[in-house]
Amino acid sequence: MKLNLNYAWLLTFSIIVAGCGAGGGDSSGSTNISTGNGGGTSGGGTTTTQPEITVTTTDCSDCEKSTDINIIEVTSDEAVSAVDVSYESGYVKVNSVLVNKSGETSFDANKQLAVTFSADQAGDYAVTLNKVKVGDTWYDQNKMVNITIAEPLVDGSLEFIFYVVNSTLVNTIAPQQVEKGKGVKGLYVETFEVENFLYDDTNNSLSAVSTLPLQADENGKTKFLLAPGKYLSHFKATRKFNDESVSFEWIIRHTVDNNGFHSYTKSLYPRNVSSQVMESQKALFDGATNGTLMDVNLYNLRPGPACSSWFDDSYNVVNINEKVSATYNSFCYEAIAQTSDDINLEYTQSSLAMKVALAEGNTQVGLLDFVNDTMQYEHQYTLGSNKLNFEFSEFAAAGDLEFSFIDNKGSSSNFRVNIKVTD
Structure with missing residues (x-):
């Protein structure tokens, strides 16, 4: 009976030892998921680690022409050897290597990439980084960047030719006398300026932006520059007639184009001239004899x-x-x-x-x-x-x-x- 008990104990001990087994248990593969979007494998006792890829994009709404703009940066813990980029026009470079408009572009492998864009013409552009290549594997990115290349703001050039009421040219050269009975070619004005008001479409408001002194040649021509925009320009020239100052004015609505040129021919009209001034001017005009020289009079300018x-x-x-x-x-x-x-x-x-x-x-x-x-x-x-x-x-x-x-x-x-x- 004693022998049977010992046998049972030995059998139980053997079973326990066999169950513990040295180094026994389950085993499986592992995958490190990263910003790289390539596929990995699992199981079978192997491990595939995707590269850690970070892509940063920068849009630009008013970039300058012919200037390299940093639009995409790529960093990776494993060197990138190629990219797949899509764009229609302009110049795209990665680490100074010109990139194909579609398909693969290869270069010396690097863990940091700088993608730049430039264009010779103003307009809207788009660049998409489709994929990057690490080793023999492509990793999808699908990162788009929008770029707007704006024309640099350059003042527009304006030229005006001004007359007064009877098509007499305005000038700032020197006063001249006129022979009564003959037409007046030019009217000398003592002061001449333009006050410019910029119109704001968003709130329908005008704001004064500049008051410019003007010069006009013997052909009535005056020139000046204005920044691009919509304007009301108030021209004002003054001259005394027998110690009475008379203002000749015109207000014009116009648009100044970026680096553009516009030419206008306009008339300056007398403003706020009292009947008393007109009566004294008429008396002086009627008192002069035809053919004699006289200072230019308002009635020398009379069109009819x-x-x-x-x-x-x-x-x-x-x-x-x-x-x-x-x-x-x-x-x-x-x-x-x-x-x-x-x-x-x-x-x-x-x-x-x-x-x-x-x-x-x-x-x-x-x-x-x-x-x-x-x-x-x-x-x-x-x-x-x-x-x-x-x-x-x-x-x-x-x-x-x-x-x-x-x-x-x-x-x-x-x-x-x-x-x-x-x-």
Whole structure:
């Protein structure tokens, strides 16, 4: 009985030892996942480690032409020997090696890559880093960079030729006398300048940016430079007539292109000339004998009995609930009384209803309420400067409109105001 117990104990001990087994248990492969997107393997007792690849991209919205721009940086814990890049135009380099527009580009293996872009022309460009190659394996990246190459901002060149009311050229050279009875070729002005206002499309505002002194040659030509943008430019030239200073002015709306050139021919009109100044000038002119030399007089500039009339250019942008005003200017060598059919106020080329009030000074003298309605007003032109004030309001809807009227006493018969109405 004792022998059987010992045998059982030995059998149990043998089983326990066999179960413990030296070095026994499960075994499996491991994969180190990285920013590289290539495939790995697992199992079978082997280990495949992907390279740790980091890609940094930098977009550019106003890069300079012909300048190398750093758009992509690649770092890897194992050296990269090739890239696959897609782009349509421009020049892409990786570590100074020119990159093919599609397909593989190889170079000396490196753990750090700098991808640069440049272009000779302004425009929008896109570059995509599709893949990088480490060893014999390609790793997908699919990183896109957008680049905008902008033209460098260069001032635009402007040239103006200015006349006064009878096509006499303005100059800043020297005063000259004129023979009564003959035309005046040039009008010397003592001061001449332009005040420039930049228009902002985003908030419909004007801001003064510069006041420039001007010179005009014997051909009425003046030149200056402005930065690109939309402008209202207010030209003002002054000269004394028998110790009375008279201002000749014009306001023009225009656009300056980047490194562009524009040429304009315009007239400068007398402003705020009283009837008293005109009467004294007329007396001096009538008192001179034909053929004698005299200082240039306002009546030497007289184009005829008609009045010269105009609206100044402006950016008339107004909210639908607001009002906008415009001044109709005229300059007359004679006092002229209008008859009932001389002014005909009407809308043209507009389907937008609005209210139009007409005023002389602070006195309202006319009111127009409907599209295509008409109104007659007997306007009395006084000697010298005259103004009629228009006020536009109660717009029916947003949109672009044009208001015009006919004045048969002016040197031109159709006068327009353009207005943009916003919500």
